[in-house]
Amino acid sequence: MALIVSRRASELLNNGPLIKVTIGKPSDYTNPTTVRALIDTGAAFTILNPALAETCQLPPRGKTLVHAVGHQDYYLEYAASIQFPDSDLGSLRVHRVVACPIFHREMSCLIGRDILQHWELRYNGPLGQFSIQDLRS
């Protein structure tokens, strides 16, 4: 299972590797929200904008301490269902996400190493191309 994304090299440089994801409730995935997500090898876990968690009406399931550049704070955790439309990457029926503000208008989600642990990610800067292979059987 693989996803290959080709952009202009400058676009990949400026925005990073962005993919389309849909986020919804594990209990009711009939009306998920589609957003763009950045593949972020610097994030230990997957992050949503708090507004997105609210839009998806996800009930909080915990609280965690996050150290980000220049600050640290406690943020709410949620259980979400995550799918990757326009690709054959495997979905995540119930996945822990943390709601932290993301100050970037291009994306509302950061795909962290908790999901990347299942994938092989290849990044080709000069070609403006990246690919993801889902290594789960």
Next chain:
Amino acid sequence: MISDHSLETELAFYEQHKQEWLPEHENEFIVIAGASIAGFYRNYEAAWDAGAQRFGAESPFLIKQVCSIEPVYYVY
């Protein structure tokens, strides 16, 4: 006990009893609503399923991994 939406009641309950649970349940995921425990589970997904079945998928419940040292998460 009625739980609040921010899960402060459940988190306080967890802190109160964590040392009792560590010997047998370290690294497992506990599910708590108010002062009721749904059980201990090997992964997050199984814990969510148990919490949804016991307390209701839309109801407040805490899913917490039982750890001797709370993990620190970094975002760069």
